[in-house]
Amino acid sequence: MKRPGTAAAVVLLSGGLDSAVALAEARAQGYVAHALSFDYGQRHARELHAPLIRLTKGEIVARGHALGVDFSLTWSCYEPALDGRACGACDSCVLRKKGFAEAGLPDPVPVAE
Numbered sequence: 001m002k003r004p005g006t007a008a009a010v011v012l013l014s015g016g017l018d019s020a021v022a023l024a025e026a027r028a029q030g031y032v033a034h035a036l037s038f039d040y041g042q043r044h045a046r047e048l049h050a051p052l053i054r055l056t057k058g059e060i061v062a063r064g065h066a067l068g069v070d071f072s073l074t075w076s077c078y079e080p081a082l083d084g085r086a087c088g089a090c091d092s093c094v095l096r097k098k099g100f101a102e103a104g105l106p107d108p109v110p111v112a113e
């Protein structure tokens with residue numbers, strides 16, 4: 001068994017969100033990530049940016065607040081209620097709730113109870 005931080009992961013970056021999330025997940029799990037990218041004619045060949053990847057959720061919310069983001073127009077929930085409210089329980093909702101709490105700001109998105 002390898003020690004944390006010594007196992008390698010190779011991630012193919014397409015320039016889209018899915019591969020960026022795969023890279024972030026590999027790093028979060030302690031892998032030493034090696035990113036590969038090549039141009040195969042994809043639409044997003046030059047759009048890969050991850051300016052928030054090293055920020056906590058609270059820092060992201062605080063940064064958005066400072067920039068005037070209308071968080072009522074944002075969405076995180078993986079499993080919304082039938083009426084459109086966030087579930088409040090999925091991983092994304094839990095992280096969002098933690099981020100707003102860390103930033104000391106209310107989340108304007110309605111949550112089903």
Ligand SMILES: [Zn+2]
Pocket residue numbers: 076077078079080086087088089090091092093
């Ligand atoms: Zn949810």
